[in-house]
Amino acid sequence: MDMTDGAMTVDDVEVASGYLDVEKLRRDFPILAERVHDRRIVYLDSAATSLTPRPVIDAISKYYETTHANVHRGVYATAEEATRLYEEARIKVGRFIGATRPGEEVVFTKNATEALNLIASSWGHANLKENDVVVLTEMEHHSNIVPWIMLSEELGIELRYVPIDGSGRLDLSNFDEFCDGAKLVCVSAMSNVLGTINPITEMSKVAHDHGALVVVDGAQSVPHLPVDIQELGADFLAFSGHKMMGPTGIGVLWANATILEAMPPFLGGGGMILDVKPEKFLPADPPDRFEAGTPPIAEAVGLAAAVDYLQSIGMGQIRSHERSLTAFALESIGEKLGDDCRIFGPPAGDDRGGVMSFSYRDVHAHDIAQVLDQYGVCVRPGHHCAKPLMRKLGVAATARASIALYNSEDDINVLIEGLVEAGRLFANA
Ligand SMILES: Cc1ncc(COP(=O)(O)O)c(C=O)c1O
Secondary structure: OOHHHOOOOHHHHEOOOOOEOHHHHHOOOHHHHOEEOOEEOEEOEOOOOOOOOHHHHHHHHHHHHHOOOOOOOOOOHHHHHHHHHHHHHHHHHHHHOOOOOHHHHEEEEOOHHHHHHHHHHHHHHHHOOOOOEEEEEOOOOHHHOHHHHHHHHHHOOEEEEEOEOOOOOEOOOOHHHHHOOEEEEEEEOEOOOOOEEOOHHHHHHHHHHOOOEEEEEOOOOOOOOOOOHHHHOOOEEEEEHHHOOOOOOOEEEEEOHHHHHOOOOOOOOOOOEEEEEOOEEEEOOOOHHHOOOOOOHHHHHHHHHHHHHHHHHOHHHHHHHHHHHHHHHHHHHHHHHHHHEEEOOOOOOOOEOOEEEEEEOOEOHHHHHHHHHHOOEEOEEEOOOOHHHHHHHOOOOEEEEEOOOOOOHHHHHHHHHHHHHHHHHHOOO
């Protein structure tokens, strides 16, 4: 499909039973035409990074071929066009998540991790002092834990972790008490291990009633669900380009304009100042204040193309496809592998995304992943940068299959076939 023709509509890619026309969509992803071990690639690692569709690759190539220049400085035509594309990308990405002032509220970072570090370092240093409380949850990615531990070691703030329950959901029965005296609540909208979609809107209301701001880690939700920051009630949202069909090297921090305006710079350098004297500097307004140095220009152009691509399919349709496929996967695995396969996280439903972490018999997650590789199946073994959660689950590692719009029931069937073989080769019990 050539997105530049603007030919595709939702009807073109949507088929019965909530599924997208995967065969058609797969043709947009050149890497899926590759073969490994003489098999087609069954890509089930989109929670780590998503595949890149042709329109995104083309937008980046076109930028380098026709428009590459540094932004915000040059007055020659190409430089002005590069600046226009970069700023247009900011507006597009902001509108995608419902920002009302995207030109001021969207900061481009290196990835979601840097966006979360920016909040901890800039907002944290300006607003937190000893004994202040920051609420986290037990299902956070290290990116939304370690920056807060670093700050707590430096400033002596208290970290409180909302526990998970037996179903892999947050136990919010005492959330009100957790928020008592809190300045900040940091929560993932969708777990990268359990697939749990957290009730951010409800949590934000409680947090705000206690005067706390809300940081939402949208690394797994923005690529897979319709996300509207107004509806979430978030004060900050962090996500990565490379998990949403965009390129690596770019992430996004959205923050309410009033909050951003009051935050001090994060990194110092070119582009983030109004004036510099030998002994002091005057910072620029947001978002420039937080974008020191040459920003990810080609990456922003690619991310804008990724947003176009996702929107041309429709986030609602993408969610509906992935919801149906997750339900199929959980049911098929249950039917074919029974209790031998332990899948972590809630059952299929409104609060379950397409990330499926599992253990199979007594086979080590790395052995599972290696056998699956022989079937062309790409999954991720390990702790998934969520060690506190792994400890809570009582496992050192899991294998994780995660889906996106290019996956089909057939992919799940190959996964199951590979798992049976892993059991045959490695299981003792
Ligand atoms: C929930 C969650 N948050 C944050 C991140 C960090 O994303 P990045 O590595 O792109 O900074 C990830 C990456 O896996 C994630 O799954």
